Amino acid sequence: xxxxxxxxxxxxxxxxxxxxxxxxxxxxxxxxxxxxxxxxxxxxxxxxxxxxxxxxxxxxxxxxxxxxxxxxxxxxxxxxxxxxxxxxxxxxxxxxxxxxxxxxxxxxxxxxxxxxxxxxxxxxxxxxxxxxxxxxxxxxxxxxxxxxxxxxxxxxxxxxxxxxxxxxxxxxxxxxxxxxxxxxxxxxxxxxxxxxxxxxxxxxxxxxxxxxxxxxxxxxxxxxxxxxxxxxxxxxxxxxxxxxxxxxxxxxxxxxxxxxxxxxxxxxxxxxxxxxxxxxxxxxxxxxxxxxxxxxxxxxxxxxxxxxxxxxxxxxxxxxxxxxxxxxxxxxxxxxxxxxxxxxxxxxxxxxxxxxxxx
Amino acid sequence: xxxxxxxxxxxxxxxxxxxxxxxxxxxxxxxxxxxxxxxxxxxxxxxxxxxxxxxxxxxxxxxxxxxxxxxxxxxxxxxxxxxxxxxxxxxxxxxxxxxxxxxxxxxxxxxxxxxxxxxxxxxxxxxxxxxxxxxxxxxxxxxxxxxxxxxxxxxxxxxx
Numbered sequence: 001x002x003x004x005x006x007x008x009x010x011x012x013x014x015x016x017x018x019x020x021x022x023x024x025x026x027x028x029x030x031x032x033x034x035x036x037x038x039x040x041x042x043x044x045x046x047x048x049x050x051x052x053x054x055x056x057x058x059x060x061x062x063x064x065x066x067x068x069x070x071x072x073x074x075x076x077x078x079x080x081x082x083x084x085x086x087x088x089x090x091x092x093x094x095x096x097x098x099x100x101x102x103x104x105x106x107x108x109x110x111x112x113x114x115x116x117x118x119x120x121x122x123x124x125x126x127x128x129x130x131x132x133x134x135x136x137x138x139x140x141x142x143x144x145x146x147x148x149x150x151x152x153x154x155x156x157x158x159x160x161x162x163x164x165x166x167x168x169x170x171x172x173x174x175x176x177x178x179x180x181x182x183x184x185x186x187x188x189x190x191x192x193x194x195x196x197x198x199x200x201x202x203x204x205x206x207x208x209x210x211x212x213x214x215x216x217x218x219x220x221x222x223x224x225x226x227x228x229x230x231x232x233x234x235x236x237x238x239x240x241x242x243x244x245x246x247x248x249x250x251x252x253x254x255x256x257x258x259x260x261x262x263x264x265x266x267x268x269x270x271x272x273x274x275x276x277x278x279x280x281x282x283x284x285x286x287x288x289x290x291x292x293x294x295x296x297x298x299x300x301x302x303x304x305x306x307x308x309x310x311x312x313x314x315x316x317x318x319x320x321x322x323x324x325x326x327x328x329x330x331x332x333x334x335x336x337x338x339x340x341x342x343x344x345x346x347x348x349x350x351x352x353x354x355x356x357x358x359x
Numbered sequence: 360x361x362x363x364x365x366x367x368x369x370x371x372x373x374x375x376x377x378x379x380x381x382x383x384x385x386x387x388x389x390x391x392x393x394x395x396x397x398x399x400x401x402x403x404x405x406x407x408x409x410x411x412x413x414x415x416x417x418x419x420x421x422x423x424x425x426x427x428x429x430x431x432x433x434x435x436x437x438x439x440x441x442x443x444x445x446x447x448x449x450x451x452x453x454x455x456x457x458x459x460x461x462x463x464x465x466x467x468x469x470x471x472x473x474x475x476x477x478x479x480x481x482x483x484x485x486x487x488x489x490x491x492x493x494x495x496x497x498x499x500x501x502x503x504x505x506x507x508x509x510x511x512x513x514x515x516x517x518x519x
Contacts, residue, residue, distance in 0.1 A: 038441060043425045047439035062483060123437070145467075152469040156476055158441035163455070164464030166441040170454050175466035231455065232462025 006074045007085055011328045015092060015114035015131070018319060020311035022134020026302040027250045029182040029222065029315070030133055032093070033140045033239075035148050036167045036176035037126040038158040044168040045103075045121050053105035053121050060120050063154040064109060069147070073111040079104045084333075087324035093131070095119055115140075116147065123168050124176075126151065133315075135246050137179050137239045145235070164231060174231030179242040183249060186221040186299045187256035197252060205229050206245055220291035220318070225249070257303060272300035276309075280351050284337075285344040290321045309351060317350050422446040478515045482508055 001009070017030045038044060042056060061075065078086065078100060086100035094117040095108045106121035119127040128151065130144035158166040164174035172178070188194040198208055209224040225246060227238045260268050275296035279285070298314050300306035319325060321343050327334055330342060421428055427439035429447055438444065444451055485508050492501040 040441065041424075043440040044438060046435055046437045047425045047427055047431075059483075063479070149470050153472055153475060154479065156471065157469045159469050160441075160444065160464070161468075162463050163444060164466055165469075166444055168437040170438070170451060171458055173455065174459065174462070174464050177466070229459055231459035232465055235466050 003076070003080050003085075006076070007088065007328065010074065010092075010114070011088075011325070013114075014316055014319070015094075017115070017131040017133045018312065018315040019133050020315055022132055022136045022139075024246075024250050025134035025311055027184055027253050028135040028246060029184055030093075030131060031136050031140060032129060032131050032180045032182075033137060033144055034127055034129040034178050035144065035165075036124040036172045036178075037128060037148070037151070037165060038167060039125050040156045040158045042125065042158075045106075045123060045125065046168055050103075050105055053103065056125065057105050057107055057121050060125065060155065061107060061109075064118065064151060067147070067150060067154075069111040069116060070109055073109065075107065075109050077107045084324045084327055087322075088328055091322040091324050092319060096122060096127075098122065099127075115143065118151075124172070126155075135181060135243065135250075137181070137243050141235065141239055171228070172230050175233070175235050175238065177230055177235050177238055178226055179239050180224055180226035181242060181246045182222055182224050183246060183253075184220075184222055184295065184298055185249070185253050186295055187260050188249075188253050189221050190260060191256045193252065193256055197249065201225065201245065204241070204245060206242070219288065220295040222291075222295075257299070261303065268299075268303075269305055272296050272303075272305055276300065276306060276351075279347050281348075282344050284340040285321070285347060286340055287321055287323065287343070290343065290347060291318060294318055313350055313353060317347060320350075321347065420446060475515060478511055482511045482515070485511065 022028070022031070039056070039060075042048075043052060045053060048056070057077070061077075064070065065075065076085075076089070081089075081100070086095070089095040089108065090097050090100055092114070094110055094114065096119065099106050099108065099119045099122045103121065106119070108120065109118045110116065115131055117129050117131075119129070128144065128148055130140040130147075132140050160166055165176035167173050167176055185194060188197060201208060205228045207224075207226045207228045209226070210219060210222070225242065227242050230238070233241075275293040279290065279293045279297060282289075294314055294317055297306060297309060298311070301309055301311060301314065320329060323339060326339055326343055326346065329346075334342060418429055422439055422443045423446070424442035425439035427443060429450065432438055432443065432447060432450075438447075438451075485504055489501055489504040489508065492498075492504060
């Protein structure tokens with residue numbers, strides 16, 4: 001398969017984690033785990049020359065390409081990707097912005113179902129990531145941990161018995177593990193409860209971010225919650241901490257929704273149906289509008305107010321309305337105006353589908 | 360980092376916007392973020408600084424592996440290589456203590472099979488030699504190398 005065929009195949013299929021079948025998926029969009037790993041006796045990416053990076057990239061690809069899960073998967077060298085194709089990977093959360101745009105001597109390996117992506121020559125030599133829909137941190141760990149072991153047999157990791165896995169930034173040493181969940185909290189935002197919750201989370205050393213991780217803004221009431229301490233705790237303890245925190249938040253969000261429906265039923269229903277109407281009938285839509293309106297529709301689906309739309313449809317919507325996805329889906333370079341028009345048509349098509357027929 | 364709106368020293372919040380593949384970043388303080396109506400709920404970017412007195416001698420030390428000095432570590436907010444953890448140990452211990460508390464690693468340990476690793480490395484090297492021999496049309500040598508790869512692969516399979 002050449003590069004274009006690989007990208008087309010990905011565009012045609014939705015990622016496994018967009019399926020919305022995981023626990024708490026009406027509130028938890030997705031879960032993610034990553035391991036930060038480096039090779040022993042090698043400079044970290046930040047201090048390496050282009051030649052050193054390229055040599056290491058080739059070495060890592062050679063060692064990892066034989067791993068079973070990548071047999072039908074994808075390997076991309078950043079050198080061969082266009083700017084739109086790189087953005088596509090970022091929009092899909094399979095690669096970070098820095099990996100794609102900071103240097104050409106980097107790459108990413110992805111399995112066919114898009115449950116695993118390994119970023120090569122990011123801040124650390126290897127960023128091994130696993131994804132799932134809903135709250136499934138332990139489930140991800142169950143498939144990611146053996147993969148990490150297998151990679152550790154193929155390349156020698158930089159490791160210290162006291163400091164654990166050695167990483168470019170000391171924030172990640174120890175387990176090198178970060179566990180995150182992307183949660184949708186519209187009712188907590190409307191009731192302003194979110195501020196109290198954020199204060200509580202900060203005390204528990206949980207990081208709060210927007211849709212696209214570090215440095216990104218909060219959009220569509222989506223919050224990314226992740227563990228910040230990586231040293232001095234076992235992997236299972238970190239997973240439990242984040243899982244418990246997320247379960248608590250799900251409970252708070254459910255309570256807030258109940259209160260809203262008790263005290264402001266008409267206003268909430270109005271907000272939800274207006275958003276639905278705009279998504280379904282507008283002729284021009286920006287990404288930001290779709291993210292915000294679909295947040296209200298997602299709330300409506302969660303509350304059982306909107307019954308002819310599934311979470312799967314909404315998941316697909318929020319990923320595919322992004323600029324690179326839209327342009328690759330229609331195989332056409334488009335300016336802003338054309339994109340807004342095409343986006344509105346795409347949203348209408350997705351929302352008009354019968355329940356459950358999203359590919 | 361200086362706030363890019365009011366100029367105060369507290370520009371800890373990083374905003375990144377991606378417009379047609381171009382990343383635009385700016386740093387502002389929490390107060391300005393709130394005034395501007397930006398969401399102040401998100402955590403600031405992770406960074407670390409090396410605090411405390413630095414001895415003059417330590418400032419001159421270069422990591423023998425990557426060649427970085429402490430000033431490079433501070434400038435980049437990252438270490439240059441895993442050996443830097445030893446070279447700049449006293450400072451790293453302070454940083455690690457601030458970030459993670461006085462803790463030791465309690466998580467998993469890599470499963471290491473040195474023998475297998477070396478075999479794999481040897482196979483890779485011989486494969487490169489083989490490619491080279493084929494390019495130069497040295498078929499006698501290529502055949503020998505191919506046999507060598509076979510033997511090494513068999514040894515590795517036995518190891519498994």
